[in-house]
Amino acid sequence: MLYALPVATSSPPGWTTSLIAGGFALFGAGVAFTSTWLSDRRRLKRDDLRQWDKEIRDGYIRASRATQVICATRFLFTVGHQDFAGASEAAEKALHEIRSVQSEFTVIALPETNESIDYLGLTAQRYVARLRGNIRPTDLDAEIVQNARDRLLASVKGNLRIDHLPPTVGPPWWQSDHLLYMVVPALIGLILLGNWVFD
Numbered sequence: 001m002l003y004a005l006p007v008a009t010s011s012p013p014g015w016t017t018s019l020i021a022g023g024f025a026l027f028g029a030g031v032a033f034t035s036t037w038l039s040d041r042r043r044l045k046r047d048d049l050r051q052w053d054k055e056i057r058d059g060y061i062r063a064s065r066a067t068q069v070i071c072a073t074r075f076l077f078t079v080g081h082q083d084f085a086g087a088s089e090a091a092e093k094a095l096h097e098i099r100s101v102q103s104e105f106t107v108i109a110l111p112e113t114n115e116s117i118d119y120l121g122l123t124a125q126r127y128v129a130r131l132r133g134n135i136r137p138t139d140l141d142a143e144i145v146q147n148a149r150d151r152l153l154a155s156v157k158g159n160l161r162i163d164h165l166p167p168t169v170g171p172p173w174w175q176s177d178h179l180l181y182m183v184v185p186a187l188i189g190l191i192l193l194g195n196w197v198f199d
Contacts, residue, residue: 052108053160055104055108056105056108056109056113056156056159056160057156057160059101059104059105059108059109059117060101060152060153060156062097062100062101063097063098063101063117063120063149063152064149064152064153065094065097066094066095066097066098066101066124067094067098067120067124067145067146067148067149069090069091069093069094070090070091070094070095070124070127070128070142070145071127071142071145071146073087073088073090073091073131073137074087074136074137074138074139074141074142076090077136082136084131084134087131088128088131088132091124091127091128091131092128094124095121095124095125095128098117098120098121098124099121101117102114102117102118102121105117109156109159110158110159112155112158112159113152113155113156113158113159115155116148116151116152116154116155116156117152119148119151119152120145120148120149120151120152122148123144123145123148124145124148126141126144127141127142127144127145
């Protein structure tokens with residue numbers, strides 16, 4: 001004699017479907033939040049580096065202009081005219097500007113760039129010392145200062161962190177991964193919820 005085994009015909013509790021849908025929705029929200037947070041951190045870090053690079057570039061430009069002023073003072077000396085006082089005053093102001101850049105680079109620049117700006121300050125100081133001693137600077141003196149400036153330029157280029165990278169521009173909102181992370185779990189949740197309501 002054959003006996004029929006009892007078969008369970010009851011459906012799972014109704015709250016399980018809601019629980020699954022809610023879980024998917026929470027998972028999607030969590031993924032979207034994490035992705036947005038990581039993206040914002042990357043953008044903020046890149047913005048910080050850009051600001052850092054800008055300050056280094058601006059410092060170099062100021063030092064370069066001051067170098068030009070110092071080297072140009074040798075043209076204040078002509079036959080029968082030697083303006084040591086005017087040349088010394090202009091060179092002193094330019095040297096003060098280089099010293100100011102040195103102080104800033106101590107905080108924001110890499111050691112190699114600091115060494116380069118220190119060397120520029122040293123050569124500029126020697127040039128100015130000749131003017132203070134009423135010694136007319138030569139073209140060789142100016143060339144030494146200009147070479148120090150060129151060394152600083154090479155160092156600054158190596159000090160910049162992100163200018164060689166293309167700027168990051170995000171996709172339009174309808175192509176964003178964040179939208180995908182939010183919409184897909186929401187659709188799955190709606191489908192599960194609809195199955196539970198219409199069963």
